[in-house]
Amino acid sequence: MGEGLALRWVKSHEVIIGSRDAQKGMRAAEEYLAKARAFYGDVMKGTIRGASNPDAAAQADVIVLTIPHEHAASTILSIRDRLKPCQIVVSPVVPMVKFDKDMLYSPIIEGNKVLSYAEALARELKDVPVVAAYHAISAKKLANPALVLNYDVPIAGDDEGAVKVVMELTREIRNLRPVYVGPLRSALMIEALTPLIINAAIYSKIKDASIAFVQ
Amino acid sequence: MGEGLALRWVKSHEVIIGSRDAQKGMRAAEEYLAKARAFYGDVMKGTIRGASNPDAAAQADVIVLTIPHEHAASTILSIRDRLKPCQIVVSPVVPMVKFDKDMLYSPIIEGNKVLSYAEALARELKDVPVVAAYHAISAKKLANPALVLNYDVPIAGDDEGAVKVVMELTREIRNLRPVYVGPLRSALMIEALTPLIINAAIYSKIKDASIAFVQ
Numbered sequence: 001m002g003e004g005l006a007l008r009w010v011k012s013h014e015v016i017i018g019s020r021d022a023q024k025g026m027r028a029a030e031e032y033l034a035k036a037r038a039f040y041g042d043v044m045k046g047t048i049r050g051a052s053n054p055d056a057a058a059q060a061d062v063i064v065l066t067i068p069h070e071h072a073a074s075t076i077l078s079i080r081d082r083l084k085p086c087q088i089v090v091s092p093v094v095p096m097v098k099f100d101k102d103m104l105y106s107p108i109i110e111g112n113k114v115l116s117y118a119e120a121l122a123r124e125l126k127d128v129p130v131v132a133a134y135h136a137i138s139a140k141k142l143a144n145p146a147l148v149l150n151y152d153v154p155i156a157g158d159d160e161g162a163v164k165v166v167m168e169l170t171r172e173i174r175n176l177r178p179v180y181v182g183p184l185r186s187a188l189m190i191e192a193l194t195p196l197i198i199n200a201a202i203y204s205k206i207k208d209a210s211i212a213f214v215q
Numbered sequence: 216m217g218e219g220l221a222l223r224w225v226k227s228h229e230v231i232i233g234s235r236d237a238q239k240g241m242r243a244a245e246e247y248l249a250k251a252r253a254f255y256g257d258v259m260k261g262t263i264r265g266a267s268n269p270d271a272a273a274q275a276d277v278i279v280l281t282i283p284h285e286h287a288a289s290t291i292l293s294i295r296d297r298l299k300p301c302q303i304v305v306s307p308v309v310p311m312v313k314f315d316k317d318m319l320y321s322p323i324i325e326g327n328k329v330l331s332y333a334e335a336l337a338r339e340l341k342d343v344p345v346v347a348a349y350h351a352i353s354a355k356k357l358a359n360p361a362l363v364l365n366y367d368v369p370i371a372g373d374d375e376g377a378v379k380v381v382m383e384l385t386r387e388i389r390n391l392r393p394v395y396v397g398p399l400r401s402a403l404m405i406e407a408l409t410p411l412i413i414n415a416a417i418y419s420k421i422k423d424a425s426i427a428f429v430q
Binding site for chain 2: 099100101102104105106107109112113114150151154179180181182183185186188189190192193195196197199200202203204206207208209210211212213214215
């Protein structure tokens with residue numbers, strides 16, 4: 001998903017690929033940049049560069065956590081001291097477990113309440129606004145800038161300004177339609193989409209799908 | 216939703232409207248039948264009749280629990296002794312709570328595990344197969360047989376035969392596409408769709424919507 005967002009947004013933005021290993025981030029950035037140049041040519045306004053996760057997080061206006069849930073805690077630990085309240089953290093992270101063939105959404109349980117990953121993250125990051133988005137986008141299709149993605153993208157967040165920025169960034173990706181679905185607590189229902197889509201692929205061969213709201 | 220399913224299925228099936236008050240069930244059945252006759256005319260093969268919940272449950276091959284979560288426990292209590300393992304119970308029930316303007320999915324918490332309503336129900340009904348379906352269908356649109364519903368209907372269940380019957384019943388409603396998404400534990404992700412769709416309506420004015428998987 002990181003590759004896909006980089007390839008889509010580099011058309012108009014500076015993109016930084018963060019990695020635990022800065023060298024690895026730089027190599028990925030070079031690879032993505034070559035693909036982007038081949039696709040966009042002179043229309044491309046941005047560049048892609050690599051950095052360590054903490055450096056990438058410190059420099060970016062918007063940080064998208066394109067990491068599996070298993071690695072989220074250690075990544076957050078490595079970047080949280082570098083974040084400022086004027087930045088925006090976007091979480092497409094989904095806690096889920098594999099059962100037999102299928103995936104099961106596995107939200108955080110706190111007493112008699114269920115918490116989305118995005119809400120738990122927001123609590124940890126305190127003043128830095130967290131926006132939940134991009135849980136249900138096919139990483140494979142996103143990484144092909146020639147493909148037009150005709151999806152609805154449910155977005156949740158408490159900070160109006162931050163939500164607006166993420167809605168705009170979403171609209172920049174051709175045919176993606178951001179759909180605001182409420183405060184960050186609504187992230188619970190968005191995160192559940194990921195295992196639903198994975199299971200639809202496993203059991204009904206609907207591969208690399210996303211969702212749309214149909215009226 | 217009960218009205219919509221009755222109006223759609225009466226074309227080929229005998230429909231029984233169960234109610235806590237048998238008289239109320241009969242009045243509803245009469246009203247739906249009049250609507251169905253006006254719409255289908257001679258093409259209609261089934262009828263609609265009313266009964267008390269226990270009597271309706273005892274007679275039906277497939278029982279769809281079109282009841283809000285708040286009334287589910289008392290309804291189940293009133294019908295469970297009348298159910299047999301050869302029947303099928305379909306659960307579109309979604310436990311959710313209202314927060315401020317929006318709805319929040321509120322699954323059952325058991326120790327460190329989250330359980331969908333459908334799984335809790337299956338445990339209570341023991342030998343009677345439970346299939347999770349119809350959580351994300353607009354009741355309003357379903358109740359107008361002239362409308363073609365271009366939705367995907369995620370379905371979860373452990374009993375292969377029961378799932379097959381519900382898939383078939385779903386296909387009988389014009390343009391609905393049943394999508395099997397795995398064993399009953401996948402109901403967790405399907406149930407979460409209802410508050411997601413409600414919140415999309417509240418915050419983004421996407422009214423009476425359902426979902427489709429987009430490839």
